Amino acid sequence: MKVIGLMSGTSVDGIDVALVEITGTKLDLQVNLLAGTTIDYPLGLRTEILEVCGGKALSVEKLTQLDDAIANQFALAAQDIQNNSSKAELIGSHGQTVYHQPPISAIAKQENQHKIHIGYSVQLGRGAVIANATGLPTVSNFRAADIAAGGQGAPLVPKVDAYLLSHPHKYRAVQNLGGIGNVTLIPPNNKLEWEQEVSGWDTGPGNVLLDLAVQQLTNGSKAYDHNGQWAAQGTPNFKLVDQWLENNFFQQAPPKSTGRELFGPAYLAECWQDAQQEELSQADWLATLSELTVASIIHSYQNFCPQMPEEILLCGGGSRNLYLRQRLQAELTSTRIFTTDEVGLDGDYKEAIAFAILAYWRFHCSIPGNLTQVTGAKKPMLLGEIHLPL
Known part of the structure; x- marks a missing residue:
């Protein structure tokens, strides 16, 4: 299966794009990198993302506009990598993290028994926009299921x-x-x-x-x-x-x-x-x-x-x-x-490749993508929300 992985990390230095062909499931898993590139954010958009990461307050309207602006950049990146290569069948998009709060420690839980202290992580760039802009099924919001199961939501690779x-x-x-x-x-x-x-x-x-x-x-x-x-x-x-x-x-x-x-x-x-x-x-x-x-x-x-x-x-x-x-x-x-x-695994695009595989496991194989001993989740979870194009 040909899958595109999309990733922009903590440095906010651009969108890493990997088009890969995936076969197998676990120990027989094989990945062939067909194409890889990094697409820079427009300067204004990168500045806005960094400001939000730094704590800048936004109205709900401005937040939704930023969410869609990021999604459209991710969609353009996915379209661009297919222009001179094979056509993909699926997209896995990590999105852009703008806020990550791990679960509060066990000590804090004991002191505040009346509160729920699960973590919270926000990745902008909604999958529905990417799916409809590209015409490809898109898996996104990978961290939410692990966090809902009591995990850190990270690392997922x-x-x-x-x-x-x-x-x-x-x-x-x-x-x-x-x-x-x-x-x-x-x-x-x-x-x-x-x-x-x-x-x-x-x-x-x-x-x-x-x-x-x-x-x-x-x-x-x-x-x-x-x-x-x-x-x-x-x-x-x-x-x-x-x-x-x-x-x-x-x-x-x-x-x-x-x-x-x-x-x-x-x-x-x-x-x-x-x-x-x-x-x-x-x-x-x-x-x-x-x-x-x-x-x-x-x-x-x-x-x-x-x-x-x-x-x-x-x-x-x-x-x-x-x-x-x-x-x-x-x-x-x-x-x-x-x-x-x-x-044999390209280090520049490894994170993007990883989210292509997590999408493949979710969409094609129904294989849980988290490891409970890594994230602290109570059970293995299918990671990511599936968005189908209209």
């Missing part, structure tokens, strides 16, 4: 990771470095119930703080630090990194998820205030923020992994950051670090 990237003998970690970092830990698939031992969670900031810092330092002329070249000229301040790692999120055991609500402009401003006492150069500042990403990943592995992975497969935009990759390898000398590209 670990089950896909497990069936595409498991190894018969090696214990692997798949580390995504998008705006927010997340990990999937995959045991060897050579025993009967290996899927129950797959785990995963959000590790903390990936690129989001780095990108924001570069944009501020350059007054918006640069969006990110290419290959980490700027940060590589600096020296990390480990005192600051250790201080920042005391944040409650890093200490919290999985299941856990996060977003720009925690690791966004306000958090970066707090870090900047801390840094004023240290007399850092601009390169030192970027190196220190890079080190927070590296240290948060290592902290997660050391504290929450059943065992250290033998191999780490990097994906997402941060996997192209050579400085981040070198720092990870320097700290994890006994673990081989490479990218998902090197095992």
Whole structure:
């Protein structure tokens, strides 16, 4: 089945589009990437999305207009990728997250027994608009079913990771470095119930703080630090990194998820205030923020992994950051670090591919897409709402 996956992540840097051909279901799952591209948001729309992510209040009317504007951009992206390639039969659209609030902790529940403390996550870009604009069945709003079952609604890619990237003998970690970092830990698939031992969670900031810092330092002329070249000229301040790692999120055991609500402009401003006492150069500042990403990943592995992975497969935009990759390898000398590209899965479009597969599982196979041990949901759920074109 030919499926389009659509994804825009925490960085809001564009819509990743993947057209794939999918066969099989689980261990026999095979994905062939037919075409992949990233479509930039119009500048005004991106600015509006970032403002909403930052807490800007909107009327209901303005919110619905933004919802449809995003959906139309996603639909255009889906149409564009088919112009010079095969025609798709289905679309899976993650949408654009503008708000993510994980379930409140068990302690908070005990203190407020009269309240319901399930999570809440908002992805704009409604599937009905995409379905009718493209003429293709569209699966969207993937997080809602997991959240309704008491889960975090994130991360949702670990089950896909497990069936595409498991190894018969090696214990692997798949580390995504998008705006927010997340990990999937995959045991060897050579025993009967290996899927129950797959785990995963959000590790903390990936690129989001780095990108924001570069944009501020350059007054918006640069969006990110290419290959980490700027940060590589600096020296990390480990005192600051250790201080920042005391944040409650890093200490919290999985299941856990996060977003720009925690690791966004306000958090970066707090870090900047801390840094004023240290007399850092601009390169030192970027190196220190890079080190927070590296240290948060290592902290997660050391504290929450059943065992250290033998191999780490990097994906997402941060996997192209050579400085981040070198720092990870320097700290994890006994673990081989490479990218998902090197095992046949394009790291730039892996998230979009994942939502194509989740849509395929929902629409074509009726296979639950979440892993309860990852999200904390009470049961496996069919993920996503199906929208048929008129």
